Amino acid sequence: MRIAFLGTPDFAVACLAELVASGHEIVAVYSQPPAPRGRGQDLKPSPVHAFAEGLGLPVRTPVSMKTPEEIEAFQALDLDAAVVVAFGQILVKAVLDAPREGCFNLHASLLPRWRGAAPIQRAIMAGDAVTGVQVMRMSEGLDEGPILMSEQVRIDALDTAGSLHDKLAAVGSRILPVALGAIERGGARETPQSEEGVTYAKKIKSAEARIDWTRPAAEIDCHIRGLSPFPGAWFEAPSEKGPVRVKALLSRVEDAAGEPGTVLDDSLLIACGDGAVRLLKAQREGKGAQDAGDFIRGFPLKAGTVLA
Template identity: 35%
Template sequence: MKILFMGTPEFAVPCLDMLVNEGYNVIGAVTQPDKPKGRGHKLSQPPVKEYAVSKGIPVFQPSNLKNGSFKDDLENLNPDLIVVVAYGKILPKYILDYPKYGCINVHASLLPKYRGAGPIQWCIINGEKETGITTMYMDEGMDTGDMILKKKISIGEDETAGELHDRLSVLGAEVLKETVGLLEKGPIPREPQPHHEATYAPMLDKSISRINWSKPAIEIKNLVRGVNPWPVAYTYYKDQCMKVWSVDIEECCTDEVPGTILKYINNKGLAVKAGDKYCIIIKEVQFEGGKRMGIDEYLRGHSIIYGECLS
């Protein structure tokens, strides 16, 4: 069985690695074009490309799939199966219809919940206790195809999106291995999604990560976890942007305005009033032009005025 792999970020690499290590005939890797990165805007290769090149797998980086420019390459490759993992673009019908065994997608949620580009981050932001991986047959919709396999995992109380991403990428490879194994043996389970239960997880941008101190403490903590490591929660102290990397929650009895800096608690962090009877304990910060550091370290060289309000 000839497999064409389509994926772009680090999340997709364990799935490609599994296919290679299991001895499958991976005939090519399709990924996004190289993009400028960092202050020097040097072109950076997608992680899937770096891995594919290291294994001698031919790499294809079409800038546009809809215009049919990839048709010739597709016909030359003639895949029996296309595996898609976080590729980043909607596949047109001519690709979806081409392979004998269809196009199978590995999605980082328990479909139909959290369709879209940001399922890992949004499930944490929304306070979910569990998530998982779903493999599915792809159709022309966004994550709307018939489901094949699902595997659940619990989300840790303090787990960040970055940590959950790493665990799900490993689980994704495991579920894909089982899915392709079933496909080799014959007809595999195919369950239509209950579309009325669908929720969506749009791509994140920096606007989502600004802290609203009038919200309950648990919602603020979930936001901080869900946007770590990108785009990172932030607030303003004296008109200076302060990124907030990690926090705890503690009950507090005060009628201060939400966002008020209450006190420093030794070996814990900086207490800030939330919109309920709790306060946020800020543990790690990063000010403009500075490095990420624990609040203890920051306060050894800087002062923060209690009673000031974070905006």
């Protein structure tokens, strides 16, 4: 089929690669415009943009898909279908209606749970045991269209948003070409979403990243893992030069008690409102991420230290 691919982050790269490998004609790739990245804040293309250019595919980076000019350009592509994977823009009806077969989205949750921008992080933060990947027909509503294909993925006790992202991307890139094959043959079955169990995965805000040690350990553990590696749940630790911000990147719950925020041993066991968490990976401000052993050799947090 003649396909346009709309995607931006790493999550979408594997999907684009599999669509190319499956023999579809990728007429155009759409991605968010180049943005400041890295220490120098130089303008750099998105992961999808860079990958597509490496394959010699035509790339378009409109600031908005809602302008008459961009809508007309999209309609002129004469598409059989469009595939959207974490593109980052809302598509208007004129764009959704342009391809003959329609527009299809790969979404990283089991809809209708976690519609919206941050389904991977929110699933872990909520303590979900299972999530998944689904291919859906797009409609004007936010992630409200019928489901064509679905596969569940277990969330393990040590999964972070980063590790779960990689699992879901692998599954998504595998089922997406299968779904498109069914669409091409006219054999795709569409199942409307349930009207019950709807939740929304709001965009992660920096203000919610700080750890509140008065919360139960199970909640703090989910908070830490759901925000790892980015933006990173954080706390402040005392030092001779003043408070130091530390990102907690991996943890596990342990059966221990103490005043919330108090370090209980010399190996990063920290008391919470109910129970305790042991940090397994952390990152001091201005330093790289480290496993717990390496972290405490360079920045020991002794038993009795109180964290904020």
